[in-house]
Amino acid sequence: xxxxxxxxxxxxxxxxxxxxxxxxxxxxxxxxxxxxxxxxxxxxxxxxxxxxxxxxxxxxxxxxxxxxxxxxxxxxxxxxxxxxxxxxxxxxxxxxxxxxxxxxxxxxxxxxxxxxxxxxxxxxxxxxxxxxxxxxxxxxxxxxxxxxxxxxxxxxxxxxxxxxxxxxxxxxxxxxxxxxxxxxxxxxxxxxxxxxxxxxxxxxxxxxxxxxxxxxxxxxxxxxxxxxxxxxxxxxxxxxxxxxxxxxxxxxxxxxxxxxxxxxxxxxxxxxxxxxxxxxxxxxxxxxxxxxxxxxxxxxxxxxxxxxxxxxxxxxxxxxxxxxxxxxxxxxxxxxxxxxxxxxxxxxxxxxxxxxxxxxxxxxxxxxxxxxxxxxxxxxxxxxxxxxxxxxxxxxxxxxxxxxxxxxxxxxxxxxxxxxxxxxxxxxxxxxxxxxxxxxxxxxxxxxxxxxxxxxxxxxxxxxxxxxxxxxxxxxxxxxx
Amino acid sequence: xxxxxxxxxxxxxxxxxxxxxxxxxxxxxxxxxxxxxxxxxxxxxxxxxxxxxxxxxxxxxxxxxxxxxxxxxxxxxxxxxxxxxxxxxxxxxxxxxxxxxxxxxxxxxxxxxxxxxxxxxxxxxxxxxxxxxxxxxxxxxxxxxxxxxxxxxxxxxxxxxxxxxxxxxxx
Numbered sequence: 256x257x258x259x260x261x262x263x264x265x266x267x268x269x270x271x272x273x274x275x276x277x278x279x280x281x282x283x284x285x286x287x288x289x290x291x292x293x294x295x296x297x298x299x300x301x302x303x304x305x306x307x308x309x310x311x312x313x314x315x316x317x318x319x320x321x322x323x324x325x326x327x328x329x330x331x332x333x334x335x336x337x338x339x340x341x342x343x344x345x346x347x348x349x350x351x352x353x354x355x356x357x358x359x360x361x362x363x364x365x366x367x368x369x370x371x372x373x374x375x376x377x378x379x380x381x382x383x384x385x386x387x388x389x390x391x392x393x394x395x396x397x398x399x400x401x402x403x404x405x406x407x408x409x410x411x412x413x414x415x416x417x418x419x420x421x422x423x424x425x426x427x428x429x430x431x432x433x434x435x436x437x438x439x440x441x442x443x444x445x446x447x448x449x450x451x452x453x454x455x456x457x458x459x460x461x462x463x464x465x466x467x468x469x470x471x472x473x474x475x476x477x478x479x480x481x482x483x484x485x486x487x488x489x490x491x492x493x494x495x496x497x498x499x500x501x502x503x504x505x506x507x508x509x510x511x512x513x514x515x516x517x518x519x520x521x522x523x524x525x526x527x528x529x530x531x532x533x534x535x536x537x538x539x540x541x542x543x544x545x546x547x548x549x550x551x552x553x554x555x556x557x558x559x560x561x562x563x564x565x566x567x568x569x570x571x572x573x574x575x576x577x578x579x580x581x582x583x584x585x586x587x588x589x590x591x592x593x594x595x596x597x598x599x600x601x602x603x604x605x606x607x608x609x610x611x612x613x614x615x616x617x618x619x620x621x622x623x624x625x626x627x628x629x630x631x632x633x634x635x636x637x638x639x640x641x642x643x644x645x646x647x648x649x650x651x652x653x654x655x656x657x658x659x660x661x662x663x664x665x666x667x668x669x670x671x672x673x674x675x676x677x678x679x680x681x682x683x684x685x686x687x688x689x690x691x692x693x694x695x696x697x698x699x700x701x702x703x704x705x706x707x708x709x710x711x712x713x714x715x716x717x718x719x720x721x722x723x724x725x726x727x728x729x730x731x732x733x734x735x736x
Numbered sequence: 737x738x739x740x741x742x743x744x745x746x747x748x749x750x751x752x753x754x755x756x757x758x759x760x761x762x763x764x765x766x767x768x769x770x771x772x773x774x775x776x777x778x779x780x781x782x783x784x785x786x787x788x789x790x791x792x793x794x795x796x797x798x799x800x801x802x803x804x805x806x807x808x809x810x811x812x813x814x815x816x817x818x819x820x821x822x823x824x825x826x827x828x829x830x831x832x833x834x835x836x837x838x839x840x841x842x843x844x845x846x847x848x849x850x851x852x853x854x855x856x857x858x859x860x861x862x863x864x865x866x867x868x869x870x871x872x873x874x875x876x877x878x879x880x881x882x883x884x885x886x887x888x889x890x891x892x893x894x895x896x897x898x899x900x901x902x903x904x905x906x907x
Contacts, residue, residue, distance in 0.1 A: 286741070286742065287742065353774055353775055353776055354774075356775065357774050357775060358786055358789070359770070359772055359773055359774060359775070359782070359785075360773065360774070365786060365789075365790070366793075369790055369793040369794070370793075372794075373793065373794070373796075373797040376797050376798075376800075376801055376896075376897055377797075377800070379801075379895075379896060379897065380800075380801055380804045380805075380896055381804075381866075381868070383868075383876065383877055619874075621874075623874070627890060628874055628875070628890060629872065629873065629874035629875030629876055629877065629878075629889070629890060630874070630875075630876060630877050631868070631872065631873065631874040631875060631876030631877070631892075631894060632874040632892065633894060633895070634895075637895060637896075637897060637903065640897060641897070641901075643794070644900050644901065657787075657790045658787065661783050661786040661787055661790070662783060664775050664782060664783065664786055665775055665779045665780065665782050665783035665786075666779075667775050667776075668774065668775025668776040668777070668778075668779035668782050669775075669776075669779045670776075671774070671775070671776035672776045672779060675776065686746070686747075686750050689743075689746065690743055690746070690747065693740055693742055693743035693746065694737050694738045694739065694740070694743060695738070697738075697740035697742050697743055698740060698742070699738065699739075699740040699741065700740075700741055701741075
């Protein structure tokens with residue numbers, strides 16, 4: 256054992272403590288970096304040599320720099336992010352739908368319907384009055400514009416969802432590319448030894464962000480890369496190659512976009528719209544968008560069409576039997592829905608008045624121009640006014656027109672409530688998992704400052720060892736002189 | 737459990753958000769004065785509230801109908817009590833003149849009065865409300881009685897709705 260061995264041990268210690276200080280510094284520097292995992296230096300004693308028959312160590316060395324990482328938590332966070340993305344998108348869109356049906360804050364179709372039927376009662380009170388006849392026409396016009404406005408607003412929710420697919424897919428493509436790049440860099444770096452902790456952290460963060468956009472599953476490979484697939488199997492990232500999403504107008508779906516996927520290495524894109532929309536609500540933002548567009552808004556549009564068709568059919572049937580002021584009969588009040596009398600797709604946007612002047616309203620049950628009859632005949636107006644109270648067989652069981660509309664309002668409330676609950680639940684599970692992740696991987700300043708002191712003291716000690724070795728050398732050299 | 741400064745901070749922020757949201761909901765309820773401000777606040781009650789609102793609007797309408805009906809009936813009531821007076825007078829005259837103690841002059845003047853009474857009856861029979869002849873049945877835009885007292889109206893009842901499914905005649 257020579258004095259230079261003492262120096263050597265001091266040097267290894269200096270190097271090891273310096274590395275530990277650097278890692279501690281890195282931890283402190285990244286205390287607020289999202290997705291950063293606390294790193295720690297694993298030290299181990301150097302090789303043991305036999306000195307005069309006794310095993311003596313040769314200092315310290317850095318075995319590895321590890322990051323505190325829980326793969327299971329990461330997987331759970333990925334899933335929770337997908338659920339939150341899906342529910343949150345649905346919630347935002349359904350809130351808009353609900354606002355359209357919100358009879359509590361504004362007067363909507365429900366009020367118009369009530370007013371419309373009430374105007375028929377006024378007409379029954381004074382069947383030959385021009386003012387009353389004009390009022391019926393005006394109220395009918397209000398009902399019609401309410402239908403048109405609701406229809407176009409609901410359609411707008413759908414087309415807005417469709418348009419947001421553009422930003423969404425380009426965002427996803429971008430993230431996939433970044434993950435593929437990181438895959439490449441990590442595998443190259445780790446091939447030379449060590450672990451690329453920071454890059455792995457950013458890749459984990461990217462995976463969590465990506466999961467908020469689209470539901471994924473990921474698998475770690477032994478070469479440090481991660482393979483990302485859709486839960487149903489199609490590959491999104493394989494090594495350093497990323498898939499690309501593209502959009503294509505689908506004539507079978509009213510010209511809305513079909514989402515196409517070109518997996519890495521494949522040449523032809525495949526249609527994954529149905530896969531992305533999935534069945535549950537935990538399909539990420541893109542799943543939520545597709546569900547809003549293709550399934551969630553539809554029942555409200557259908558309900559509106561059904562209500563408009565039934566209203567027109569009921570009023571028309573009764574109006575058809577009556578006589579107007581000029582003795583004309585057999586005239587429809589609204590433009591009749593074509594096809595099946597109960598449901599015409601899109602009728603809520605087509606409904607319109609079939610008559611022009613107030614004289615054409617058939618308030619009388621018998622021809623008022625014939626002798627033995629008069630314009631005071633209000634029997635048909637009474638019958639039409641009474642239609643408001645008659646339950647009609649409709650899709651949700653027999654119900655009055657007003658009742659059917661109210662159930663539609665209630666349905667919009669239930670839909671929002673469901674999405675809200677899902678969003679709140681997934682949000683709180685993200686918070687909970689985030690807490691657990693912080694607990695396992697987060698940087699604690701107290702901890703790091705303690706370490707800072709520990710390593711600093713050790714560094715001072717190592718310097719002292721070198722100093723001592725140097726003095727020993729001096730002593731020996733002085734003996735020679 | 738290991739606690740870091742950041743996890744404490746995040747927890748506090750999340751909790752504050754939650755409380756803020758609750759405060760917001762309560763503020764909304766207080767300022768609007770109602771528990772339900774959107775259907776999603778309570779979908780089942782929302783539907784009931786809307787049904788009741790509809791019922792309320794209908795009831796308003798029924799009360800308007802009843803007002804119209806009352807006006808008609810009051811007017812007719814007063815016309816008919818006037819008619820009653822006229823008829824009483826006519827009967828009186830008839831009874832007086834039946835007893836032979838009146839002169840031809842008396843009878844002549846009585847005849848003039850009866851003609852007047854008849855005109856009065858016709859005019860009462862042509863009572864109008866807002867331009868409508870109330871005793872004409874369905875013929876409400878022309879006088880139901882002509883100058884000679886012929887009835888040109890119809891015998892139809894004019895009904896108004898006074899409640900869901902119940903109508904009453906107002907003529």
